[in-house]
Amino acid sequence: MKFFLDSANLQEIKEAISWGVISGVTTNPTLVSKEAGPFEELVKEICRLLQDNPVSVEVLSTTSGGMVEEARRLAALAENVVVKIPMGVEGLKAVYRLSSEGKRVPCNVTLIFSANQALLASRAGAAYVSPFIGRIDDISWDGVGLVRKIMDIFTCQKLDTLVIAASIRHPLHVEEVAAAGAHVATVPFSVLRQMSRHPLTDLGIERFLADWEKTRREEKI
Ligand code: E4P
Numbered sequence: 757m758k759f760f761l762d763s764a765n766l767q768e769i770k771e772a773i774s775w776g777v778i779s780g781v782t783t784n785p786t787l788v789s790k791e792a793g794p795f796e797e798l799v800k801e802i803c804r805l806l807q808d809n810p811v812s813v814e815v816l817s818t819t820s821g822g823m824v825e826e827a828r829r830l831a832a833l834a835e836n837v838v839v840k841i842p843m844g845v846e847g848l849k850a851v852y853r854l855s856s857e858g859k860r861v862p863c864n865v866t867l868i869f870s871a872n873q874a875l876l877a878s879r880a881g882a883a884y885v886s887p888f889i890g891r892i893d894d895i896s897w898d899g900v901g902l903v904r905k906i907m908d909i910f911t912c913q914k915l916d917t918l919v920i921a922a923s924i925r926h927p928l929h930v931e932e933v934a935a936a937g938a939h940v941a942t943v944p945f946s947v948l949r950q951m952s953r954h955p956l957t958d959l960g961i962e963r964f965l966a967d968w969e970k971t972r973r974e975e976k977i
Contacts (some may be wrong), residue, residue, distance in 0.1 A: 757934045758812075760942040764788045764798060768945040769805055773947075782812040782886070782922065783884040784840065784866070796833060803834030812864045812884075814840035820849035827854050832859045838862045838883065838920065843873050848880045855881025864920065874906045878917035886942070888923035889933065900929065904936040911937070927951045 760780035764787040772778045781802055803811045811834070815826040823846065827839040832876055839854065841847045841863050845913040851914045860960035864884040865877035869892060874885045887906060889899025903921050910919060920940040927950050930941050943951075 757938055758940045759948070760812075761938055762922065762924070762942040763800065764791050764807070765792075765945070766798075766801060769802060772927070772945060772948060773805060775952075777948070778806075780810040780812070780838075780866070780940070780942075781806055782840070782920070784814050784971075787818060792928075799830070799833050799837070800937070802838050808836055809837055810862070811837045812840045812866075814842070814866065815847050815850075815855060818846060820846045820853070823850035824846065824853050824905065827861050831859075838864050840864045840866045841882075842879060843867045843869075845879070848876055850878065850912065851880040851882050865967065866915045867924070868906075869902070871905045873910055874911075874917075874919070875915075878910065878915045882917050884918045884920050884940070885924040888922045889921055889929060890923035890925040892923075893925070899923070900932040901934060903933050903938050907937040 758779040760782050761775050761778050762782050763769055764783040781791045788795060799813050800823050813830050817823045817826050823841055830839050831837050839861050841850050847865060851865060853864045854863055862883040865882040865885055866886045868874050868885050868887040874923060877885045884914060886904050889903060890901055891898035906919055918939040921938040922941050922942050924941055924943050924947055925929060930943060930951060933941050946951055
């Protein structure tokens, strides 16, 4: 399973890239609204930092025509832009056009809350689908269970759309979607940092250093 960073913050993105674990970035209008500066410049800078890796950027239009137009504008910003299209009939029409007409634009169909939505998005031509597991858990359904179901269906139906587990809220979500076979988990920076830590690791380092210091003191006596 690959990791994408779910962020539009340049500091977080640079830091996560330096860890060597990030294979892409996903943004959304909420994440972008937290950042300063012109939107297109921000997208270009994120894409430059990610080199060849995919950067998902979401459209705001609500009609398929508007989505297609916006998607083509976003795709022209950098080679590695993946256009995020919200699920729905207008979204499906847009994905179908973008994946079959003219210069193809890879699409990530977002706000997926059922296996049927994922199936339709895949058939329309989506390169990625993003089930939102945290938001499903928020309404007392089973977010990880949805990822498992989509993976089972895509595997037995031999669909090549990649599944991005999104709306990840904590490290256990990450382990569970990895076990479910998700192709990608898009993770907020705070969760990525939590994943790297364990109290026994901190304690272990503390003890090794204390033992080393003690030996060195004894050597000097
Ligand atoms: C995914 O692509 C979305 O940007 C994101 O994971 C949404 O997460 P949230 O439910 O925490 O807003």
